[in-house]
Amino acid sequence: MNGHHEIRQLKPGINVPMVTIFKDNEDVDVDAIAKHAVRLAKAGLTSITCQGSNGEAVHLTKEERILVTSTVRKAIDEAGFSDMPIVVGCAAQSVRETIEFCKDAYNAGGDAALILPPSYYKAAYKPENFVEFFQDVADGSPIPLIIYNYPGxxxxxxxxxxxxxxxxxxxxxxxxKLTCGNTGKLNRIAHAVKAATPSDSGSGWMCMGGSADFTLQTMIAGGSGIITGLGNVVPKACVKVFNLYAEGKVEEAQKLQAIVARGDWGVIAGGITGTKAALESYFGYGGYARRPLPKPSKDEVTKYEAMLKEVVELENSL
Known part of the structure; x- marks a missing residue:
């Protein structure tokens, strides 16, 4: 564990919520996770997320969460990316456990906590309970919070x-992080908080879209970037769309955005199963999700391959 460290600031750009890679016996595959983290860092990301939805956080024990975060920190540090921030999924149902996960994340080398609102006792919550939840967690956390709005x-x-x-x-x-896909909401928030953008650091507040298929929509609305699961498979393609827009090459960005959006539909339709299948098909690693998530059938593997073929060809050309 890295213990206490200076917290790295998040910058506008592309962030990938890493898949957690398991061995055939479902143990955490530390070597494969380290290799994947370095591949992502080299693609030009501005930060990485561990234990997002793609990282199967809900399938990991407390100890495994710490292991994954510290593995990623060590791997990217050794590869020369020690200034790259790590966002860590720290969602739990109580304020108390969420703060505990935030402390673990910090001690393992994390720089920000991605937090879902609590939902198990949804019927009992009043609107102000959600506000209090985030404020109370922020008060007790050693690292800053990113609100994760993912109704699904x-x-x-x-x-x-x-x-x-x-x-x-x-x-x-x-x-x-707005995985709700509501760009009107994103636009309202980005302007109210003076969100950081590629051309203006603003208040430094990060207003992130939650899917690569609306990268341009996010940027045009004044957002800061994207946290994208598709980036596990094609990180350079996701970064390229962002960079073209940031350079003012909007027409070029639109052309690539269309390819990325078609590819993103493959991982949205296939979920973690499809993302890992595509990683395995095209890059020779990824394996399977933990049970009870299903293993893909041969037909499904073929389908995900076909849906991602075009965007992988783009990735390999960059």
Missing amino acids: AVAGVDLDSDTIIKLAKHPKIRGC
Whole structure:
């Protein structure tokens, strides 16, 4: 474990929520995770996420979460990327356990915590309980928080722009990831908080889209970048769309965005199973998700290969 460290600041760009790679017996494959992290860092990401939805955080023990984060930190440090921040998924249902995960993340070398709203007792919560949850976690966490708005993962809990703008006033709540795909919401938040963009660091607040298929929409709306699962398979292609837009080459960016969006549909449709299948097909590693997530059938593997063929060809040309 790295213990106490200076917290690295997040910058606008592309972030990939890494898949957690397992051996055939479902043990964490430390060597493969380290190799994958370095491949992603070399592709031009501005940060990496461990234990996002793609990282099967809900399938990992507390000890395994720490192991994955510290493995990634060590691997990218040794590869010359010691200034790259790591965002760590720290979601839990109680304030107390969420803070504990944030402390573990910091001690393992993490720089920010990606936090879903609680949802198990959804029927009992009032709107203010969600605000209090994030504020209380931020008060107790050694690292800043990124609010993770992903209604599909939390029984439909969908934080509106007013709530996120209110939470942004907390000095330790420093960003959001909007997997809701609501670019109007993103636009309202980005302007209210003066989000960091490629051309203007603004307040430093990170207003991130949650999917590579709306990279340009996010940037045009004043957002800071994307946290994208597709980037596990084609990180350079995702970075290229962002960089072309940042350089003002909007028409070129649009052409590549279309290819990336078609590829993203493959991993959105296939989920973690499809993402890992594509990694295995095209790059020779990735393996399977932990049970009870299904292994893909031969037909499914062929389907995911076909859906990602075009974007992988783009990746390999960069």
